Each structure stands twice: as structure tokens, then as C-alpha cells.
Amino acid sequence: MCNRWGRPPGAGEDAMAGRDEATWRVGVLFSRSGVSGITETEHFLGTALAIEEINTAGGVLGRAIEPICYDPAGDTDAYRSYARRMLAEDGAEVVFGCSLSASRKSVLSTVERHNGLLWYPSIYEGFEYSENIIYTGATLNQNVFALADYLLQEHGKRIFLIGSDYIYPRESNRVMRDLVEAKGGMVVGELYAPLDGDDAAHGAMVDAIRHAAPDAVFSTVVGRGAERLYRAYAQSGIDRARCPIASLTMAEGQIRAIGPDLCRGHVLAASYLGALAGEENARFVAAFQTRFGAERPTSMWSETAYAQVHLFARALAEVGTLDAARLGAAALRQRLAAPEGDLAFDGETRHIWLTPGIGVARADGQFDVVWRARRPVRPDPYLAWSRFEANSLDEGMAA
Template sequence: MRGTTDEAWRVGLLFSRGGVTGLSDSEHFYGAALAIEEVNRRGGVLGRPIDVVAYDPASDPILYRDHAERLMTVDRVPVIFGCHTSVGRKAVLRTIERRNGVLWYPSMYEGFEYSPNVIYTGAIANQCAFPLIDFLFAEYGSRFALVGAEYIFPREMNRVLRDLIEARGGEVLDETYLPLASEDSQLKAVVSRITRLQPDVVICTLVGASGRRLYRMYDEAGIDRRRRPIASLTMAESEIREIGAERCAGHITSAAYFNSLELDANRRFVAAFEARFGPERIASMWSAASYAQVLLFAQALEVAGTLDAQRLVDAVLGTSIEAPEGTILIDADNNHAWLTPRIGRVGEGGRFDIVWEAPELVRPDPYLAVSAIEPQDRNEAVRVR
């Protein structure tokens, strides 16, 4: 993907191809690569191609930090598309701000952050956790178990989830945190407690391989997924395929994108993704998010005409595109995206059946400054289709 002209717009890709989050990070990489290739085939931006410098941090926060520093100082790349986990984002944030670059962060995350040097396009709590809890209360019950990885995203998101559950009169029966690379014995202990406590829903904020192994053990334990599902904010189609669709039918994910969306932009994206990367790769929220970011970047770059951070960020704020998930709008006040929250239930073939969808774009509220923790009109909030 490296260009050959000094006139190219140079950007960095900083997504892991291996390690704990290698599967999801790789999908970010493929989505961004596809969009860059499409932009370049159309003649680039202002007649200049996008040139890529890519590094693989291998899911290691230290490598994220070091590669970000190298991109901005040695490679002189001021714009980086990158990071899947909040650990990775936090590792590069200081470099991005100190060097006055722009980080395009595509992953859903816990919120409670703002940087003038970051464009955040993933869902945050008021766009995914809030509708998920209302849906789960209406469909399954009020008794929950929370299991997450020991780092910032699960800790912060579960803090919000607990507040939402308790404000609705529900109960958190168990809250457990495991290492990012969990041992089988640790996961089996969690499944054993779930079997004993019998919560109505398990909310999983494990990531990567540990999350996939928990889903397999859940199936092996014979727990009825139709009555007692695992709910997630991150479990996407590619991971469902790797776990085995037959092991996952009935589980729930709250996200803005599912590849089963019946939208023209999504049909084009899925077809292009499969044509470029083959049937062994499957489009998901991760590839769709990074794909959309590149299109937003190209649109803003055409207006700004420069990779200067301030002018580029100014050009993207308040703008929108028609992405595979529908309209995405970048909020002018907080650099986060207005999105359409959705809830999907895994069907027998591994595709998500969309069982709830917000009637309109939801404004991002990263600090939960205006979002009410207390339940609103639940009949209006949860509309199962």
C-alpha cells in the first residue's frame, strides 16, 4: 500500500495483527485499508494519493506507544488511524497530543475522555449500554452477572452498567475481573459461579481470545442461551464465526453496526470487503468503523487541504457521511460521533438478527452529563421488531 510520490498524503495505521486482540484489530486494519484503496482509485484527495505507514503493536501497550512516537517523529506522519482497546489508546494519547497529531479512534469505548487531537467514532455508554440494559430488563429479567477483563474499559463500563441495573431495581449477583490473557481455570471458575447463581443475563466485557473461550465454555456447560444469554458490547460476527455459530445462537450484542443491516451503503461495503479479502474475512463493527473513519478523513482533508491537526479537526467537526451503518455525524462539541444504536441477537447461521433499533441518531454524551441513569419510558425505549 506504500505510495511512490512525495506528494502523497502520509498517514499511519496502528492496529495489531497478533496478540490478545489480534482478530479485532486486524479487522480495523482491513476496513481502513479497503477505504484507502477506494479513495486512491478515485484519484485520491485533491489529486494526491493516500500513502500508508503501518506498524503492528501486537496488542502490547508499550509497542503502541513506541510505534506512535516513531510514526510522528521518524516517519513524520501526523495522522494515525489506530488502537482497538482503551489501553492502546491511552498509550498513544500523550504522544498524539504532545506532537500535535490527530488520532482517529474507531472502537467503542467507555467514554469519560476528550482530546482535541482525537476523533472518536465508536459507540460510548449512552449509545450502547443504556439501550442494552433496558432491552435486557424487558426481555430477560433483572438479575445480572458481570465478567470483564482487568483494565480500564471493563471497569468503567461495568461501573455504568451497575448504576443502570440498580436504578431499575435490578441486582448484580457477581462481578469478576480476569487478566486480558485469562487461564482456562479462571474462565471455568466464572462459568461455575454462573451455573450456581443462575443470573438472568451475563454481561461480558472480556476481550479477544478470553472472551471467545468463555462463550465456548458457556455452551459446554449446557446453559440455555435463549433464556440466559451472554450480552456484550464487542462480540462481533468474526468472533462468532471463530467460536462457532452453533455455540452462540441467542447471545446478544449492542452495537451501531451489524453486517446484516439492510442499507445500500452496507450492501456495497460488504460486497467490496468480501471481494477484496475473500470469504474467510467477514465484515464487522470493527472493519466498518475504520472504513467509515477513512471516508470522514478524506472528506475533511478535501476541505482543509492540509494534514495540520487544527485545520483537519476543524474541517471534520459537524460533518457527516453515509457509512455502512447509516449516517455518522461528528459532534462539534466533543469530537465523538452521533450514531444509531442497535441490538442484535445471534441467529442460527451466526448472523445477527436486529431486534431493536433507535428511531434516530443519538448524540454522544461521553461524560454522561445529560443522560439519565434512571429508566425513562421503557415501552418507548425498547421496541422489539
């Protein structure tokens, strides 16, 4: 556990000892090690920066936000155990945390049982609703829809699907398949590797891609597996300009870890890219790099986590309580001029309006923004009103 970022995970003292009633105690539950350590560390740092900014400005209603932090190290059972400890023993009623859908689903019943409020900053597959969760990441209609159009128009009709073997990749690939086929394209292969798969497992994916000769690859391989995949792809000699890997997750931080030159030409669909223009993003990038180092880029992972803490603080200032029902209702009324653009909630779904974008990776590790929607897109986590045959790119313009 860490308190105000000061103690390392696993510190053994009783978290309730010396509890400061003049602070707002919140849980922070991201893996800074393990299979998703890179992306969840970015979630963690975005959360930390926002809390520090709020506290430096005087806190919320004169009280500082006090973070109680654990590192589940990518272990699903540890997420559940730490969530219970935060809510039942540590005195937290709000948790910022989880990234993979497996970890979110592992803590859901615990958060509901203890009537806590989980702020979840990750893109995910949708088809979920809980009065105890605020969803601030993109749903599939806010990233996959535009990406399908981009790949079919810019690269060709033959698409190969790959993913890590758990719910988010399988559901995302199911929707991508439906989109590709509805628009006259063809899925020429679909493969999965274990979430902790080794170099051989991901090398076999690349061999299958080379044999199928698609026009583009849609990848939902995540975590360390994605790093293995992109390295193997670069070594394969496949022309990335002709046949890129397109994903919803391979952002600036992981590109830095893999090596930017090995990722040049690959595609990312996301509502935030570090290269976005605008004063809010310039301020965020400067603050992030001043705090954590000029070599560490911002990304969709850090920015979403950062923005949701500021949305939380606005809601808390309005109601003055961490009670899940009252705070959750207030959260859905908030708006924020975030680094990625204007944010507002859809009260029916508890998800957020976002502005989709598409970037192509450069040799310096940033993205050229090649398309962005003209306006925020309403979340459709159940795909109840999204039209699969429509062209999402018609609703945007090059940035």
C-alpha cells in the same frame, strides 16, 4: 512497517528514504496479532478497504493516501513506540489506530506532544477529551443504556457482570450496575479475569455464573479471553435462550473464530451489524468480501474503521492539509451516509452521533436485528445529561 500494504511489519529500511511528497502519509496502528488480534485485524481491513477505494477514485485533491503500518501485537509499549516513530520519523501527522483503551491511553501523550491527530474507531468507556483525537466509536449511552433495558425486559432482573481486568470493562460494568439498579434490577455477581487469562480463569467465571443462576450475563471480556469464555459457556450446558451473554464487543468476526453454533442466542449491542438493511451496507459488504474473501464477515470493528477513513478524506479535501488543528476542525463538520447509517459529529465532545441497535446471534454467524433506535443518538461521553431511569427502548423500533 508496511507501505501501501506492501511490506511486512518490521521492515528495516529507513521509512523516510524515497518519501513521496505527492502523497498523504498516514499511520495505521492496529494489532494483527496478540490478545486483540481478531478485532484489530478487522479495524485494519476496514481501514485498508477505505484507503484503496479513495485512491482508486483519484485520491484526495489528486494525491493518494500512503499508509505506514505497524503491528504492535497487543503490546502497550509497542503502541507508544510505533506512534512516536510514525509522527517523529515517518512523516505521518495522522494516525488511524488503537482499539483497547489501554493502547489509546498509551499513545495519547505522544500524539499530543507531536501535535498529531489520532482517529480512534473503537467503542470505549468515555470520560476523555483531547484536541488531538477524533472519537468515532460508541460511548456508553449509545450501547449500554439500551442493552440494560433489553436484558431487564426480555430476560429478567438478575444480572451477572463479568469483564477483562482493565479500565474499559470496569467502567462499563460500573455504568451497567448503576443502570440495572436504577431500573429495579439486581447485580448478583461481578468477576474479572486477566486480559490474557487462560481457560481456567474463564471457566471459573462460568462456574460462578451457573452457581448464581442469573437471568442474563453482561460481559466486557474481550480478545482471546472472550473466545475462551464463549466456548466454556457453550460446554457448560447453560440455556442461552434463557440466560444469554450480552456484550458490546462479540461481533461477527469473533463469532466466526469461535464457531457460530456455540454463540447462537447471545446478544450484541452495537450501532453496526452486518445484517443491517440498506444500499450502503449491501455495497460495503460486497466490496469487503470481494477484497478479503467471501468467508470473512463485516463487523462493527471493520465498518467503523472504514467509515472514519472516508470522513477523514472529506475533511482533508476541504482543508488540503494534515495539520491537526485545521483537519480536526474540518472533520467535525463532516457528515457521511455510512453502512451503519447517517454519521455526524458532536462538536462539543469530538465524538459521533450513532444509531444504537441490538442483535441476537444466529446459527449462521449473523445477527437478527431485534431493536434499533429510530434516529441517531447524541454521544454523552461524560454521562452529563443521560437519564439512568429512562427507557431507551422507547426511542426505537424493531428492525
